[in-house]
Amino acid sequence: MTFLENTYQKFESKITIFLEASNWQWRVVVVSGMMMLLSFFNNTMPFDDFKLYYEEVIVKRDEFFLYKVTRDRAKNLTEHRVYLEPASNNRVFRLTLPVIVKVLHIRHVSIFIYGLQLVLGVLLYFLLTRFLFQLLNDKVATFLSMIALSCIYFGSAFFIENCGYGDFYTFFFLFLGMYFRNPLIIFASIFAATWCDERAAVASGLVFLWWWISPTIKDNRKISFIPSWQMITVALGVIAYGGLRLYLMKYVGMSATYKEGEFMQMIHDSWRSFGFKFTWVLEGFWLVMLLAFGILYSNKEYQKLILVAGGTLAMVFLGMTTYDSTRSGSYVFPMIFLGLMIVQTQLSNRQLRIVLTLVALLCFLHPLATKTRGVGYFLM
Template sequence: MVPSIIENIFSKIFNFASKFASGKYWHLKVAVLCSVISLCFHFPNFTHGEKWMRDGINKQIEEPFVKQNYPPDSHLAKRIFRLTMPVVGNLLNLNITGLLVLQSILGFLFFIIVSKLVFSITSDNVLSLIVCVGFTVIYIGKSFLIDSGCFDGTAFFLLSLTMFFRKPLLIFTCIFLACFTDERAII
């Protein structure tokens, strides 16, 4: 009795997933669904975070290549080589809040890339949907929304691009930028 109930539930879920992840623009539908799920569990607050951290990042955005005089053991001193987002902020005239909004947009694009990447490996729309939904409930999926200036989500986005691209120059560029977004990207 219980196994048949569970089997019916999973059957309905997979039927829905099969219908949902079909059509010409199914990647966009998957990205919208995953973004909505992420927003339900991790709604962003683009103005939160420690004032000293926000001020330090804004200062780095204004002058990304100028050495700042932070105490050597401080968190801001450890961010000196995380240059990708401050340079982007400087080029696009964005402050920390604008960069966090940009990172949220990259989260939407991340789900499109992951769905296409999984589909290119498996040729299965439903599995692509399931993998993307799985990402929404772990740190990678929420890092685009809850970040207060570490820009982990941007590093994950750039790393997903390295797996998606096939041209060595694009792969190198994405890895290079990811490493200067968060040094853990090199691992």
């Protein structure tokens, strides 16, 4: 037995023993959280905002950065305000959090929103663990997948994003739209997600693909063009958002403020570093996605290939149309689960574990690009 084989066998054996306990899912949650924290060893700049958060919220007893916009919007949901900070002006139609603050009469917005985010982040990890186990039917593969997910922005946003962007809440609601099958829950989740961030309206298309393609992978059948209730509900959630937004724009006078020429300038700047922006969104999960593309092509499932590859690449490309490309591109996360499903159908448990070990290692070692300052700042 070679050195690598012996090392991996010991590694896998220890994980298997660790996951034999009845509370194995919570063990996965705890270890994933620890690995997420440790993954910042090679880029500690994201932690700089915690110092700023402390000074503004605890010392000055004010709201930090975009939490101020949430506070202002909660006071008057439809008021038109113009801020000096461009990111603040883009939040006119991001009303989910302001509504929560308004309904619950929250006084300390920064503390409440971030505190709730931490609690829901733990819940997300637990739901993800259950969700992955249903897909992979293997505890070790689930464990490795969770470590990998916790080390990319999708899995770490609940902790590291403390500026009030609300990315975690959008991810959370979109995931609930995949986790539950009940149409009412799906509709509410999609509707809430779109009012957290308008990018969720685009990402809902990937949730739609999830409900369209995942049953065909599970049952090993071809694509059906008869929509399920889940697919219809996702579409209705986006339509409801679009209809209400148009109403607010036409009859209430709400409108977002953008700089002239900003969109084309962002695309121009993004293409100069597209290699970073493509890689930094999925990190090690590109290995899973490329394997999935190859499997679909090899099996001549061209319709699924077009949908899965097209959805993945389209979302990553759209992420490049903004400066915060890691945050925007991370909305591609529903495709990760489709990729895992596809790969799982063609690999043995041992092969899948080896692949996911490499994915987890790559995600852990890859610096998280939420904040890099300097030249790389716009790769956040």
